[in-house]
Amino acid sequence: MANSPTSAAEMAVVTISHIPGREISENLGIVFGSSVRSRSFLFDIFATFKNLFGGEVRSYTRLLEDAQHEATSRLVAQAQKMDADAVVDVHFATSQVAYKAAEIFAYGTAVRLK
Amino acid sequence: MEDLFLPGIALTILIGIAYLTGRLADRAHERALVRDEALLSHQYLDSGDAVPDTVSIQQSRMVTGKVVIAEDRFRNLLARLRVFVGGRLAAHEAAVIRAKREAVLRLRINAKGASHIIGLRFQSAEISRGMIEMIASGTALYTDHRPTGGKPASLPDDGVNISHHNLLTELASASMAFLLICWGIYTASGFAIEWAASSISVKDEVAIWSELEPEIIDGHRVGSQRNVFENYLVDLINSVPKEALGPARDYDFDVMIILDSSPNAAALPGGLILVNSGMLDLVESENELLSILGHEIGHYNGRDHLEGLGREIVGVALSAMMFQTDAILTTWVAGWPKLLADRDHSRSQELDADDWSLKILMAKYGHVGGVSRTFEKLAAMQGDHSVMDYLSTHPHPMDRVNRLDDMARERGLPIGETIDLQTGFDNFLKKFDEIPAQSLEFQ
Numbered sequence: 001m002a003n004s005p006t007s008a009a010e011m012a013v014v015t016i017s018h019i020p021g022r023e024i025s026e027n028l029g030i031v032f033g034s035s036v037r038s039r040s041f042l043f044d045i046f047a048t049f050k051n052l053f054g055g056e057v058r059s060y061t062r063l064l065e066d067a068q069h070e071a072t073s074r075l076v077a078q079a080q081k082m083d084a085d086a087v088v089d090v091h092f093a094t095s096q097v098a099y100k101a102a103e104i105f106a107y108g109t110a111v112r113l114k
Numbered sequence: 115m116e117d118l119f120l121p122g123i124a125l126t127i128l129i130g131i132a133y134l135t136g137r138l139a140d141r142a143h144e145r146a147l148v149r150d151e152a153l154l155s156h157q158y159l160d161s162g163d164a165v166p167d168t169v170s171i172q173q174s175r176m177v178t179g180k181v182v183i184a185e186d187r188f189r190n191l192l193a194r195l196r197v198f199v200g201g202r203l204a205a206h207e208a209a210v211i212r213a214k215r216e217a218v219l220r221l222r223i224n225a226k227g228a229s230h231i232i233g234l235r236f237q238s239a240e241i242s243r244g245m246i247e248m249i250a251s252g253t254a255l256y257t258d259h260r261p262t263g264g265k266p267a268s269l270p271d272d273g274v275n276i277s278h279h280n281l282l283t284e285l286a287s288a289s290m291a292f293l294l295i296c297w298g299i300y301t302a303s304g305f306a307i308e309w310a311a312s313s314i315s316v317k318d319e320v321a322i323w324s325e326l327e328p329e330i331i332d333g334h335r336v337g338s339q340r341n342v343f344e345n346y347l348v349d350l351i352n353s354v355p356k357e358a359l360g361p362a363r364d365y366d367f368d369v370m371i372i373l374d375s376s377p378n379a380a381a382l383p384g385g386l387i388l389v390n391s392g393m394l395d396l397v398e399s400e401n402e403l404l405s406i407l408g409h410e411i412g413h414y415n416g417r418d419h420l421e422g423l424g425r426e427i428v429g430v431a432l433s434a435m436m437f438q439t440d441a442i443l444t445t446w447v448a449g450w451p452k453l454l455a456d457r458d459h460s461r462s463q464e465l466d467a468d469d470w471s472l473k474i475l476m477a478k479y480g481h482v483g484g485v486s487r488t489f490e491k492l493a494a495m496q497g498d499h500s501v502m503d504y505l506s507t508h509p510h511p512m513d514r515v516n517r518l519d520d521m522a523r524e525r526g527l528p529i530g531e532t533i534d535l536q537t538g539f540d541n542f543l544k545k546f547d548e549i550p551a552q553s554l555e556f557q
Contacts (some may be wrong), residue, residue: 017162030159030218030234034210034275040200041295070202077274089162095238097206097246098193105210107236109161 011076012086013108017020019086023114033074033105035067036097044100067104070090075106084110128165129188131280136186143183147215154222156260158230159252166230169257178251179220182241183213190244192281195288199295204284207276209246217250224409225254293451300425300455307424311417316364319420323384335370344369347389348541350404351411358477362414369407377492379406381413383420396491400538401484405471412470416471426455454509460507468518472527481530486518529555539556 012019043059050057079087090108097103185206192205214236225231231252239247347369356363365385375392378424382388387410397403413419429452466505493511
Protein backbone atom coordinates (compact mmCIF):
# COMPACT_ATOMS: atom_id res chain seq x y z
CA MET A 1 0.00 0.00 0.00
CA ALA A 2 2.77 2.37 0.96
CA ASN A 3 4.30 2.18 -2.47
CA SER A 4 1.30 2.10 -4.72
CA PRO A 5 1.48 5.02 -7.13
CA THR A 6 -2.15 6.01 -6.59
CA SER A 7 -1.93 6.58 -2.84
CA ALA A 8 -0.21 9.93 -3.22
CA ALA A 9 -2.96 11.16 -5.52
CA GLU A 10 -5.80 10.37 -3.14
CA MET A 11 -4.72 12.85 -0.50
CA ALA A 12 -4.00 16.54 -0.82
CA VAL A 13 -0.31 17.12 -0.25
CA VAL A 14 0.82 20.74 -0.44
CA THR A 15 3.86 22.77 0.43
CA ILE A 16 1.82 25.74 1.70
CA SER A 17 0.13 26.02 5.07
CA HIS A 18 -3.47 25.63 3.89
CA ILE A 19 -5.53 23.78 1.37
CA PRO A 20 -6.97 26.45 -0.93
CA GLY A 21 -10.76 26.62 -0.57
CA ARG A 22 -10.84 24.42 2.51
CA GLU A 23 -10.50 25.12 6.21
CA ILE A 24 -8.28 23.14 8.57
CA SER A 25 -10.07 21.85 11.65
CA GLU A 26 -7.38 19.94 13.46
CA ASN A 27 -3.60 19.61 13.54
CA LEU A 28 -2.65 15.94 13.92
CA GLY A 29 1.11 16.43 14.13
CA ILE A 30 4.16 15.68 12.04
CA VAL A 31 4.23 12.88 9.51
CA PHE A 32 7.11 11.82 7.35
CA GLY A 33 8.20 9.43 4.69
CA SER A 34 11.73 8.37 4.05
CA SER A 35 13.41 6.46 1.26
CA VAL A 36 16.99 5.29 1.08
CA ARG A 37 17.89 4.05 -2.38
CA SER A 38 20.74 3.42 -4.77
CA ARG A 39 21.20 2.69 -8.44
CA SER A 40 23.32 -0.28 -9.34
CA PHE A 41 27.05 -0.26 -10.08
CA LEU A 42 26.38 0.06 -13.81
CA PHE A 43 24.68 3.43 -13.40
CA ASP A 44 27.42 4.47 -10.98
CA ILE A 45 29.97 3.82 -13.73
CA PHE A 46 27.92 5.83 -16.26
CA ALA A 47 27.69 8.65 -13.72
CA THR A 48 31.46 8.60 -13.22
CA PHE A 49 31.95 9.04 -16.96
CA LYS A 50 29.35 11.79 -17.04
CA ASN A 51 31.39 13.53 -14.39
CA LEU A 52 34.28 13.72 -16.86
CA PHE A 53 32.37 15.45 -19.62
CA GLY A 54 29.57 17.26 -17.81
CA GLY A 55 25.84 17.22 -18.43
CA GLU A 56 22.82 15.89 -16.66
CA VAL A 57 23.33 12.60 -14.86
CA ARG A 58 20.03 11.03 -15.84
CA SER A 59 20.55 7.86 -13.85
CA TYR A 60 20.88 9.85 -10.63
CA THR A 61 17.97 12.14 -11.56
CA ARG A 62 15.96 8.96 -11.89
CA LEU A 63 17.24 7.85 -8.48
CA LEU A 64 16.00 11.11 -6.93
CA GLU A 65 12.66 10.73 -8.68
CA ASP A 66 12.19 7.18 -7.40
CA ALA A 67 13.25 8.11 -3.89
CA GLN A 68 11.09 11.23 -3.81
CA HIS A 69 8.11 9.28 -5.07
CA GLU A 70 8.55 6.58 -2.47
CA ALA A 71 9.10 9.12 0.32
CA THR A 72 5.89 10.95 -0.63
CA SER A 73 3.94 7.69 -0.80
CA ARG A 74 5.13 6.78 2.66
CA LEU A 75 4.30 10.24 4.00
CA VAL A 76 0.76 9.84 2.68
CA ALA A 77 0.52 6.32 4.08
CA GLN A 78 1.38 7.63 7.53
CA ALA A 79 -1.17 10.41 7.22
CA GLN A 80 -3.80 7.86 6.19
CA LYS A 81 -3.00 5.82 9.29
CA MET A 82 -3.83 8.91 11.38
CA ASP A 83 -7.10 9.44 9.49
CA ALA A 84 -5.84 12.75 8.14
CA ASP A 85 -7.48 14.47 5.19
CA ALA A 86 -4.43 16.32 3.93
CA VAL A 87 -0.76 17.01 4.53
CA VAL A 88 0.29 20.64 4.51
CA ASP A 89 3.64 22.44 4.75
CA VAL A 90 5.50 19.57 3.14
CA HIS A 91 9.27 19.94 2.93
CA PHE A 92 11.91 17.71 1.44
CA ALA A 93 15.41 17.12 2.69
CA THR A 94 18.16 14.82 1.63
CA SER A 95 21.07 13.15 3.29
CA GLN A 96 23.81 10.79 2.23
CA VAL A 97 23.54 7.84 4.58
CA ALA A 98 25.85 5.61 2.56
CA TYR A 99 28.28 6.10 -0.28
CA LYS A 100 26.43 6.36 -3.62
CA ALA A 101 23.04 6.08 -1.93
CA ALA A 102 20.60 8.87 -1.29
CA GLU A 103 18.07 9.36 1.41
CA ILE A 104 15.15 11.58 0.54
CA PHE A 105 12.73 12.37 3.25
CA ALA A 106 9.50 14.27 3.10
CA TYR A 107 7.89 15.72 6.18
CA GLY A 108 4.77 17.73 6.71
CA THR A 109 1.88 18.38 9.03
CA ALA A 110 -1.09 16.03 8.89
CA VAL A 111 -4.40 17.87 9.23
CA ARG A 112 -8.14 17.24 9.21
CA LEU A 113 -10.32 19.45 7.10
CA LYS A 114 -13.73 20.90 7.93
CA MET B 115 42.26 -19.59 -1.88
CA GLU B 116 43.74 -19.79 1.62
CA ASP B 117 43.72 -15.98 1.44
CA LEU B 118 39.94 -16.20 1.50
CA PHE B 119 39.38 -18.79 4.19
CA LEU B 120 41.23 -17.43 7.20
CA PRO B 121 40.17 -13.78 6.91
CA GLY B 122 36.77 -15.17 6.01
CA ILE B 123 36.35 -16.94 9.32
CA ALA B 124 37.61 -13.90 11.24
CA LEU B 125 35.37 -11.52 9.26
CA THR B 126 32.32 -13.75 9.61
CA ILE B 127 32.77 -13.80 13.38
CA LEU B 128 33.22 -10.01 13.47
CA ILE B 129 30.21 -9.41 11.23
CA GLY B 130 28.18 -11.82 13.35
CA ILE B 131 29.14 -9.91 16.48
CA ALA B 132 28.35 -6.61 14.71
CA TYR B 133 24.95 -7.97 13.69
CA LEU B 134 24.13 -8.85 17.29
CA THR B 135 25.47 -5.65 18.86
CA GLY B 136 23.77 -3.58 16.15
CA ARG B 137 20.50 -5.34 16.82
CA LEU B 138 20.85 -4.81 20.56
CA ALA B 139 21.63 -1.10 20.05
CA ASP B 140 18.69 -0.87 17.64
CA ARG B 141 16.26 -2.43 20.12
CA ALA B 142 17.58 -0.42 23.07
CA HIS B 143 17.19 2.83 21.17
CA GLU B 144 13.70 1.90 20.06
CA ARG B 145 12.65 1.14 23.65
CA ALA B 146 14.24 4.36 24.96
CA LEU B 147 12.40 6.38 22.30
CA VAL B 148 9.01 4.89 23.15
CA ARG B 149 9.63 5.44 26.87
CA ASP B 150 10.85 9.04 26.57
CA GLU B 151 8.22 10.09 24.04
CA ALA B 152 5.53 8.90 26.43
CA LEU B 153 6.95 11.06 29.24
CA LEU B 154 6.60 14.30 27.30
CA SER B 155 3.45 16.34 27.63
CA HIS B 156 1.28 17.02 24.62
CA GLN B 157 2.72 19.59 22.22
CA TYR B 158 1.52 20.75 18.82
CA LEU B 159 4.10 20.02 16.18
CA ASP B 160 3.80 21.88 12.92
CA SER B 161 6.09 22.01 9.92
CA GLY B 162 4.32 25.22 8.87
CA ASP B 163 5.33 28.71 9.87
CA ALA B 164 1.85 30.02 10.72
CA VAL B 165 1.51 31.26 14.30
CA PRO B 166 -1.78 29.99 15.75
CA ASP B 167 -4.14 32.95 16.30
CA THR B 168 -6.25 31.30 19.01
CA VAL B 169 -3.57 31.59 21.69
CA SER B 170 -1.70 34.47 23.30
CA ILE B 171 2.03 34.01 23.10
CA GLN B 172 4.12 34.78 26.14
CA GLN B 173 7.49 33.84 24.71
CA SER B 174 9.00 32.28 21.62
CA ARG B 175 12.45 30.94 20.96
CA MET B 176 14.42 28.70 18.66
CA VAL B 177 14.92 25.10 19.74
CA THR B 178 17.05 22.36 18.17
CA GLY B 179 17.74 18.68 18.63
CA LYS B 180 20.69 16.83 17.16
CA VAL B 181 21.80 13.24 16.98
CA VAL B 182 24.47 11.17 15.23
CA ILE B 183 23.90 7.44 14.99
CA ALA B 184 26.57 5.00 13.85
CA GLU B 185 25.59 1.85 12.07
CA ASP B 186 27.41 -1.41 12.71
CA ARG B 187 29.69 -3.25 10.30
CA PHE B 188 27.02 -5.77 9.38
CA ARG B 189 24.56 -3.12 8.24
CA ASN B 190 27.30 -1.23 6.44
CA LEU B 191 28.29 -4.35 4.53
CA LEU B 192 24.66 -5.00 3.68
CA ALA B 193 24.33 -1.43 2.43
CA ARG B 194 27.51 -1.76 0.31
CA LEU B 195 26.17 -4.90 -1.34
CA ARG B 196 22.82 -3.22 -1.96
CA VAL B 197 24.43 -0.10 -3.42
CA PHE B 198 26.32 -2.31 -5.87
CA VAL B 199 23.21 -4.24 -6.85
CA GLY B 200 20.85 -1.26 -6.71
CA GLY B 201 17.54 -0.78 -4.94
CA ARG B 202 16.25 0.06 -1.51
CA LEU B 203 18.78 0.08 1.34
CA ALA B 204 16.82 -1.86 3.93
CA ALA B 205 19.88 -1.87 6.19
CA HIS B 206 19.65 1.84 7.01
CA GLU B 207 15.90 2.35 6.87
CA ALA B 208 15.31 1.74 10.57
CA ALA B 209 18.17 3.98 11.69
CA VAL B 210 17.23 6.99 9.56
CA ILE B 211 13.76 6.91 11.14
CA ARG B 212 15.15 6.52 14.64
CA ALA B 213 17.52 9.43 14.01
CA LYS B 214 14.57 11.71 13.17
CA ARG B 215 12.55 10.58 16.14
CA GLU B 216 15.54 11.10 18.43
CA ALA B 217 16.26 14.57 17.00
CA VAL B 218 12.63 15.61 17.50
CA LEU B 219 12.59 14.10 20.98
CA ARG B 220 15.64 16.15 21.97
CA LEU B 221 14.15 19.24 20.40
CA ARG B 222 10.97 18.76 22.42
CA ILE B 223 12.93 18.24 25.63
CA ASN B 224 14.69 21.53 24.89
CA ALA B 225 11.27 23.10 24.35
CA LYS B 226 9.86 21.82 27.64
CA GLY B 227 6.94 23.94 28.73
CA ALA B 228 6.17 25.16 25.23
CA SER B 229 2.73 24.28 23.92
CA HIS B 230 3.48 24.68 20.23
CA ILE B 231 6.54 24.00 18.11
CA ILE B 232 6.15 25.53 14.68
CA GLY B 233 8.36 25.84 11.63
CA LEU B 234 9.87 22.43 12.26
CA ARG B 235 12.74 21.66 9.86
CA PHE B 236 15.09 18.75 9.38
CA GLN B 237 18.61 19.01 8.16
CA SER B 238 21.26 16.38 7.74
CA ALA B 239 24.94 16.91 8.29
CA GLU B 240 27.86 15.05 6.77
CA ILE B 241 30.37 14.17 9.39
CA SER B 242 31.37 10.68 8.44
CA ARG B 243 30.30 7.99 6.03
CA GLY B 244 28.27 5.20 7.52
CA MET B 245 26.86 7.54 10.16
CA ILE B 246 23.44 9.04 10.20
CA GLU B 247 23.31 12.65 11.30
CA MET B 248 20.17 14.61 11.91
CA ILE B 249 19.39 18.11 13.12
CA ALA B 250 15.83 19.19 13.88
CA SER B 251 15.08 22.85 14.44
CA GLY B 252 11.92 24.81 15.12
CA THR B 253 10.37 27.65 17.03
CA ALA B 254 8.90 26.91 20.45
CA LEU B 255 5.87 28.98 21.45
CA TYR B 256 5.16 29.37 25.15
CA THR B 257 1.46 30.22 25.40
CA ASP B 258 -1.41 30.36 27.83
CA HIS B 259 -2.93 27.40 26.05
CA ARG B 260 -2.18 23.88 27.25
CA PRO B 261 -2.99 21.25 24.65
CA THR B 262 -5.10 18.57 26.23
CA GLY B 263 -6.49 15.19 25.37
CA GLY B 264 -5.31 12.57 22.98
CA LYS B 265 -2.02 10.82 23.23
CA PRO B 266 1.12 12.93 23.36
CA ALA B 267 2.07 14.06 19.89
CA SER B 268 5.07 12.04 18.88
CA LEU B 269 6.50 11.17 15.52
CA PRO B 270 4.82 8.16 14.01
CA ASP B 271 7.19 5.26 13.84
CA ASP B 272 8.06 2.41 11.51
CA GLY B 273 5.52 0.24 9.73
CA VAL B 274 5.33 2.51 6.75
CA ASN B 275 8.94 3.59 6.47
CA ILE B 276 10.72 0.32 7.24
CA SER B 277 10.26 -2.34 4.60
CA HIS B 278 12.44 -5.15 5.97
CA HIS B 279 12.33 -6.37 9.53
CA ASN B 280 14.55 -9.35 8.91
CA LEU B 281 17.91 -8.18 7.69
CA LEU B 282 19.22 -11.72 7.30
CA THR B 283 16.77 -12.30 4.43
CA GLU B 284 17.95 -9.03 2.95
CA LEU B 285 21.56 -10.21 3.37
CA ALA B 286 20.77 -13.43 1.53
CA SER B 287 19.08 -11.73 -1.41
CA ALA B 288 21.57 -8.85 -1.70
CA SER B 289 24.62 -11.09 -1.52
CA MET B 290 23.18 -13.59 -4.01
CA ALA B 291 22.64 -10.81 -6.52
CA PHE B 292 26.06 -9.37 -5.75
CA LEU B 293 27.83 -12.71 -6.22
CA LEU B 294 26.00 -13.40 -9.47
CA ILE B 295 26.88 -10.00 -10.93
CA CYS B 296 30.55 -10.30 -9.91
CA TRP B 297 30.75 -13.83 -11.27
CA GLY B 298 29.27 -12.56 -14.54
CA ILE B 299 31.83 -9.76 -14.75
CA TYR B 300 34.76 -12.06 -14.03
CA THR B 301 33.57 -14.67 -16.51
CA ALA B 302 32.91 -12.15 -19.27
CA SER B 303 36.22 -10.39 -18.68
CA GLY B 304 37.86 -13.83 -18.70
CA PHE B 305 36.79 -14.33 -22.31
CA ALA B 306 37.99 -10.86 -23.27
CA ILE B 307 41.35 -11.49 -21.60
CA GLU B 308 41.69 -14.88 -23.30
CA TRP B 309 41.20 -13.21 -26.65
CA ALA B 310 43.62 -10.38 -25.80
CA ALA B 311 46.29 -12.76 -24.49
CA SER B 312 46.14 -14.92 -27.60
CA SER B 313 46.54 -11.91 -29.86
CA ILE B 314 49.73 -10.63 -28.22
CA SER B 315 52.69 -12.19 -30.05
CA VAL B 316 55.69 -13.58 -28.20
CA LYS B 317 57.84 -10.88 -29.80
CA ASP B 318 55.63 -8.05 -28.52
CA GLU B 319 55.40 -9.64 -25.12
CA VAL B 320 59.15 -9.93 -24.78
CA ALA B 321 59.58 -6.34 -25.97
CA ILE B 322 57.09 -5.00 -23.43
CA TRP B 323 58.39 -7.09 -20.61
CA SER B 324 62.07 -6.33 -21.14
CA GLU B 325 61.28 -2.89 -19.72
CA LEU B 326 59.97 -4.35 -16.47
CA GLU B 327 61.94 -7.51 -15.99
CA PRO B 328 65.16 -6.01 -14.56
CA GLU B 329 63.15 -4.54 -11.68
CA ILE B 330 61.75 -7.94 -10.75
CA ILE B 331 65.10 -9.67 -11.02
CA ASP B 332 67.11 -7.03 -9.17
CA GLY B 333 65.78 -7.90 -5.75
CA HIS B 334 66.73 -11.54 -6.07
CA ARG B 335 69.89 -11.72 -8.13
CA VAL B 336 73.29 -10.32 -7.35
CA GLY B 337 74.48 -8.25 -10.30
CA SER B 338 71.69 -9.58 -12.55
CA GLN B 339 73.74 -12.75 -13.06
CA ARG B 340 72.36 -16.28 -13.07
CA ASN B 341 74.01 -18.67 -10.64
CA VAL B 342 75.39 -22.04 -11.76
CA PHE B 343 72.26 -23.98 -10.96
CA GLU B 344 70.04 -21.47 -12.75
CA ASN B 345 72.34 -21.82 -15.77
CA TYR B 346 71.89 -25.56 -15.53
CA LEU B 347 68.10 -25.13 -15.63
CA VAL B 348 68.27 -22.78 -18.64
CA ASP B 349 70.62 -25.19 -20.36
CA LEU B 350 68.18 -28.01 -19.66
CA ILE B 351 65.41 -26.10 -21.44
CA ASN B 352 67.68 -25.20 -24.33
CA SER B 353 68.74 -28.83 -24.76
CA VAL B 354 65.15 -29.79 -25.65
CA PRO B 355 64.64 -29.96 -29.44
CA LYS B 356 63.13 -26.59 -30.40
CA GLU B 357 60.12 -27.98 -32.25
CA ALA B 358 58.97 -29.83 -29.12
CA LEU B 359 58.54 -26.54 -27.27
CA GLY B 360 55.61 -25.45 -29.43
CA PRO B 361 54.98 -21.72 -29.92
CA ALA B 362 57.07 -21.08 -26.79
CA ARG B 363 60.23 -21.83 -28.79
CA ASP B 364 60.43 -18.10 -29.59
CA TYR B 365 61.18 -17.21 -25.99
CA ASP B 366 64.68 -16.71 -24.71
CA PHE B 367 63.98 -18.51 -21.44
CA ASP B 368 65.44 -17.42 -18.14
CA VAL B 369 65.01 -19.32 -14.86
CA MET B 370 65.25 -17.73 -11.45
CA ILE B 371 65.33 -19.61 -8.15
CA ILE B 372 63.38 -17.98 -5.32
CA LEU B 373 64.19 -18.80 -1.72
CA ASP B 374 60.76 -19.95 -0.60
CA SER B 375 59.91 -23.23 1.08
CA SER B 376 56.50 -23.67 -0.60
CA PRO B 377 56.73 -26.10 -3.53
CA ASN B 378 55.78 -23.82 -6.39
CA ALA B 379 56.84 -22.61 -9.81
CA ALA B 380 55.49 -19.79 -11.97
CA ALA B 381 55.64 -18.52 -15.53
CA LEU B 382 56.17 -14.76 -15.79
CA PRO B 383 55.68 -12.77 -18.99
CA GLY B 384 58.76 -12.40 -21.17
CA GLY B 385 59.93 -16.00 -20.63
CA LEU B 386 61.06 -15.74 -17.00
CA ILE B 387 60.32 -18.93 -15.07
CA LEU B 388 60.39 -18.73 -11.27
CA VAL B 389 61.10 -21.89 -9.30
CA ASN B 390 60.86 -21.92 -5.53
CA SER B 391 63.68 -23.63 -3.64
CA GLY B 392 60.93 -25.63 -1.88
CA MET B 393 60.07 -27.17 -5.26
CA LEU B 394 63.69 -28.05 -6.00
CA ASP B 395 63.95 -29.79 -2.61
CA LEU B 396 61.34 -32.28 -3.81
CA VAL B 397 63.09 -33.05 -7.07
CA GLU B 398 65.32 -36.14 -7.25
CA SER B 399 65.95 -36.54 -10.96
CA GLU B 400 66.67 -34.39 -13.98
CA ASN B 401 63.53 -35.80 -15.61
CA GLU B 402 61.34 -34.47 -12.81
CA LEU B 403 63.03 -31.10 -13.11
CA LEU B 404 62.32 -30.90 -16.83
CA SER B 405 58.77 -32.08 -16.15
CA ILE B 406 58.25 -29.03 -13.91
CA LEU B 407 59.90 -26.66 -16.40
CA GLY B 408 57.93 -28.30 -19.22
CA HIS B 409 54.73 -27.64 -17.33
CA GLU B 410 55.61 -23.93 -17.08
CA ILE B 411 56.53 -23.89 -20.79
CA GLY B 412 53.09 -25.39 -21.39
CA HIS B 413 51.64 -22.33 -19.65
CA TYR B 414 53.47 -20.09 -22.14
CA ASN B 415 51.97 -22.11 -24.99
CA GLY B 416 48.50 -21.62 -23.54
CA ARG B 417 49.25 -17.90 -22.98
CA ASP B 418 48.14 -18.62 -19.42
CA HIS B 419 50.73 -16.34 -17.87
CA LEU B 420 49.22 -13.33 -19.67
CA GLU B 421 45.68 -14.41 -18.86
CA GLY B 422 46.59 -14.80 -15.20
CA LEU B 423 48.01 -11.29 -15.21
CA GLY B 424 44.92 -9.95 -16.97
CA ARG B 425 42.58 -11.60 -14.48
CA GLU B 426 44.52 -10.14 -11.58
CA ILE B 427 44.29 -6.68 -13.15
CA VAL B 428 40.52 -7.03 -13.60
CA GLY B 429 40.20 -8.13 -9.98
CA VAL B 430 42.23 -5.18 -8.70
CA ALA B 431 40.52 -2.70 -11.03
CA LEU B 432 37.07 -3.90 -10.05
CA SER B 433 37.75 -3.67 -6.35
CA ALA B 434 39.41 -0.26 -6.77
CA MET B 435 36.47 1.06 -8.79
CA MET B 436 33.65 -0.39 -6.74
CA PHE B 437 34.91 -0.63 -3.22
CA GLN B 438 37.47 2.13 -2.60
CA THR B 439 36.19 2.34 0.94
CA ASP B 440 35.45 -0.73 2.99
CA ALA B 441 38.02 -2.51 0.86
CA ILE B 442 38.74 -5.49 3.10
CA LEU B 443 35.17 -6.61 3.52
CA THR B 444 33.85 -6.14 0.02
CA THR B 445 37.00 -7.34 -1.67
CA TRP B 446 36.73 -10.43 0.46
CA VAL B 447 33.12 -10.99 -0.57
CA ALA B 448 34.01 -10.28 -4.22
CA GLY B 449 36.89 -12.76 -3.95
CA TRP B 450 34.52 -15.72 -3.95
CA PRO B 451 32.90 -15.28 -7.36
CA LYS B 452 36.37 -14.50 -8.74
CA LEU B 453 37.61 -17.74 -7.28
CA LEU B 454 34.75 -19.70 -8.82
CA ALA B 455 35.13 -17.98 -12.19
CA ASP B 456 38.89 -18.57 -12.21
CA ARG B 457 38.74 -22.11 -10.86
CA ASP B 458 37.48 -24.09 -13.84
CA HIS B 459 39.50 -22.05 -16.28
CA SER B 460 42.66 -22.41 -14.24
CA ARG B 461 42.21 -26.17 -13.78
CA SER B 462 41.94 -26.82 -17.48
CA GLN B 463 45.03 -24.65 -17.99
CA GLU B 464 46.97 -26.79 -15.52
CA LEU B 465 45.95 -29.99 -17.30
CA ASP B 466 46.91 -28.56 -20.70
CA ALA B 467 50.27 -27.55 -19.29
CA ASP B 468 50.76 -31.11 -17.96
CA ASP B 469 50.35 -32.35 -21.54
CA TRP B 470 53.29 -30.22 -22.58
CA SER B 471 55.37 -31.82 -19.80
CA LEU B 472 54.78 -35.18 -21.46
CA LYS B 473 55.62 -33.88 -24.92
CA ILE B 474 58.81 -32.17 -23.81
CA LEU B 475 60.05 -35.15 -21.80
CA MET B 476 59.44 -37.41 -24.81
CA ALA B 477 61.40 -35.09 -27.07
CA LYS B 478 64.36 -34.83 -24.72
CA TYR B 479 64.68 -38.34 -23.28
CA GLY B 480 62.54 -40.50 -25.55
CA HIS B 481 60.50 -41.64 -22.53
CA VAL B 482 58.30 -40.03 -19.87
CA GLY B 483 59.84 -41.61 -16.76
CA GLY B 484 59.60 -39.31 -13.71
CA VAL B 485 56.91 -37.08 -15.18
CA SER B 486 54.46 -37.57 -12.31
CA ARG B 487 56.99 -38.24 -9.54
CA THR B 488 56.95 -34.68 -8.12
CA PHE B 489 53.16 -34.64 -8.03
CA GLU B 490 53.18 -37.89 -6.08
CA LYS B 491 55.38 -36.21 -3.48
CA LEU B 492 53.12 -33.12 -3.48
CA ALA B 493 50.07 -35.34 -3.01
CA ALA B 494 51.75 -37.04 -0.05
CA MET B 495 52.37 -33.59 1.46
CA GLN B 496 48.87 -32.32 0.80
CA GLY B 497 47.07 -35.42 2.04
CA ASP B 498 43.68 -36.72 1.01
CA HIS B 499 40.97 -34.87 -0.86
CA SER B 500 39.28 -32.23 1.26
CA VAL B 501 36.72 -29.45 0.96
CA MET B 502 39.54 -27.05 0.17
CA ASP B 503 40.31 -29.03 -3.00
CA TYR B 504 36.90 -28.21 -4.35
CA LEU B 505 37.79 -24.52 -4.43
CA SER B 506 41.43 -24.89 -5.41
CA THR B 507 42.59 -23.40 -8.70
CA HIS B 508 44.80 -26.45 -9.17
CA PRO B 509 43.55 -30.03 -9.48
CA HIS B 510 44.55 -32.31 -6.62
CA PRO B 511 48.13 -33.54 -7.29
CA MET B 512 47.06 -37.20 -6.99
CA ASP B 513 44.46 -36.64 -9.75
CA ARG B 514 47.22 -35.23 -11.91
CA VAL B 515 49.48 -38.22 -11.20
CA ASN B 516 46.70 -40.59 -12.24
CA ARG B 517 45.88 -38.54 -15.31
CA LEU B 518 49.51 -38.33 -16.48
CA ASP B 519 50.00 -42.06 -15.92
CA ASP B 520 46.77 -42.85 -17.80
CA MET B 521 47.78 -40.64 -20.72
CA ALA B 522 51.23 -42.18 -20.91
CA ARG B 523 49.60 -45.62 -20.97
CA GLU B 524 46.96 -44.69 -23.57
CA ARG B 525 49.48 -43.16 -25.94
CA GLY B 526 51.90 -46.05 -25.35
CA LEU B 527 54.65 -43.68 -24.19
CA PRO B 528 57.64 -45.62 -22.85
CA ILE B 529 58.76 -45.15 -19.26
CA GLY B 530 62.50 -45.41 -18.91
CA GLU B 531 65.19 -44.91 -16.29
CA THR B 532 65.46 -41.41 -14.87
CA ILE B 533 68.72 -39.50 -14.65
CA ASP B 534 69.77 -38.72 -11.10
CA LEU B 535 69.83 -34.98 -10.42
CA GLN B 536 73.45 -35.04 -9.26
CA THR B 537 74.50 -36.92 -12.40
CA GLY B 538 72.63 -34.45 -14.61
CA PHE B 539 74.22 -31.49 -12.89
CA ASP B 540 77.72 -33.06 -13.13
CA ASN B 541 77.18 -33.65 -16.84
CA PHE B 542 76.28 -29.99 -17.21
CA LEU B 543 79.42 -28.92 -15.34
CA LYS B 544 81.55 -31.14 -17.62
CA LYS B 545 79.97 -29.49 -20.63
CA PHE B 546 80.67 -26.12 -19.05
CA ASP B 547 84.39 -27.05 -18.75
CA GLU B 548 84.51 -27.51 -22.51
CA ILE B 549 83.10 -24.04 -23.20
CA PRO B 550 85.80 -21.37 -23.61
CA ALA B 551 85.98 -19.27 -20.44
CA GLN B 552 85.32 -15.87 -22.10
CA SER B 553 81.86 -16.88 -23.33
CA LEU B 554 80.64 -17.73 -19.83
CA GLU B 555 77.88 -15.51 -18.56
CA PHE B 556 77.91 -16.64 -14.97
CA GLN B 557 80.33 -16.24 -12.15
